[in-house]
Amino acid sequence: MSRLILCADDFAYSRGVSETIVDLARAGKLNAISCMTGMPGWHEDSLLLRTVPPHVQIGLHLTLTGERPLTPMPELAPRGVLPDINTLQRRAARWNLPFGEIADEIRAQFAAFVQAMGRAPDFVDGHQHAHALPGIREIVLAEVACRAPQSWVRACSDRLSAMVQRPFLGKAIGSSFHTRGFRRAAAAYGIATNDSFGGHYDFARDYAGIFHRFLRGGRGMHLVMCHPGAGAREDDTIAGARCREAETLIKLPIADMAARAGMAFPGRAEGLRGSVARRSEGHFHCAAAHVAAASGRAAG
Template identity: 70%
Template sequence: MPRLILCSDDFAFSRGVSETIAGLASTGKINAISCMAVMPGWAADSALLDGLPDHVQIGLHLTLTDEVPLTWMPRLAPAGRLPAINPLGRMAARGRVALDEAAAEIAAQFDAFVAALGRPPAFVDGHQHVHALPGIRDIVLAETALRAPKAWIRNCTDRLTAMLARPFAGKAIGSAWHSRGLRRAAAAVGLATNDSFAGHYDFAGDYRVLFPCFLRKPGGTHLVMCHPGAGSRPGDAITAARSREAEALRNWSIADMAAIGGLAFPA
């Protein structure tokens, strides 16, 4: 039976986001958490992950955009802050990313994750899907194969018919385009990936209406990303969406919704 992985991104983005995500995991609403080990609150917030059910997978949300890096990056972050996703994407497409700096930063984020939790991540992905960018993906795959060989990698591709059956197909197709070849590259170094991927929207629509659509046409391991949270943080463009997602997830039986779509959801 196909299974649903409902993964909350951005743990440690802020205390309110972390507390919300940990609460949802403890009550069986999500079964995967992707952590921003780059954030200054990561070490303290990681304590919120203690005692969660065993089926909740804890992964690393590699962050190479917008935040302050853990390492000195004079070319990629000359002002002490990582670039936005669009400039980074253009640099990667043109082969102009300082890959030595990216490699050191990725290793440092792995170090921070392991230092806090005492174990490697169960999976690895990227904030704004940076892990799939040219050049960067090779570093991510090599580091994951070395440091967490049992982990799986987020694959943002899916079948065209599946993407067209869900809302915001254009965003999904864009993610899939940037991730093309990632599954094959991961397999080449012995790493698994999810089989299908959903959760794209504009962070403005009615999440209660949209979420069931994300469960359409799942693959064998169907990964759906979400971004619940609470409170606010300066510069966070999706503050309101985080609160709406959290409220919706709290009020649903995810297992029942998954079952309607023919998916198993461990909770």
């Protein structure tokens, strides 16, 4: 039977976001949480995760856009703030990125997760899907293969026949285009991915009215992203949407909706190849060879 993984992104973005996500997980409305370990409140907020049910998967939400990095990045973030996603996509398309800086930052965010949680993440994805961009994906996959080989990684694409059944086809196609080839790259490393992916919308629509459409066309492990929260940072452009999502999710009969779509929810926190391993930190230089390869391709 197919499984629905409903994942709340952006844990540690702010205290209000973190508290809301944990409340939803404890209420049985989520079964995955993705964490921004580079945020100032990460270590304090990570304590909240001790209260979530054991079946809820806890993952790493690699952050390479819009926030302050953990490590010095004089080329990618010369003013101390990472670029926006459009800039990163353009540079990735040209293989014009400081891969060494990016590898150091990814390792630091991995290390911050392990330091707080005492184990490797159950899965790895990226803020605004930056983890799956060309050049960056090779570094991410090498790190996952070394640090958390039984984890899975987020694939942000789906079959066109599935995407046309859901809202915002253009946004979904754009995501698929920028991350094309990611599943194949992950498979080459022996890393599992979700089978289908939904959750795209404009952060302005009636969330309650469109949520059921995110479940259409799902197969295997169907991953749906969401962004619930509360409170507001001054620079949070989707603060209103976060509140609407939280208010909707707490009321929706998620398990019943999943069942009607032919999926189990919440299910056990099992990876695609069995129980998720709880591994300690190690292999701090896993990505070195792949940084060199990426840099060589960029120069070629």
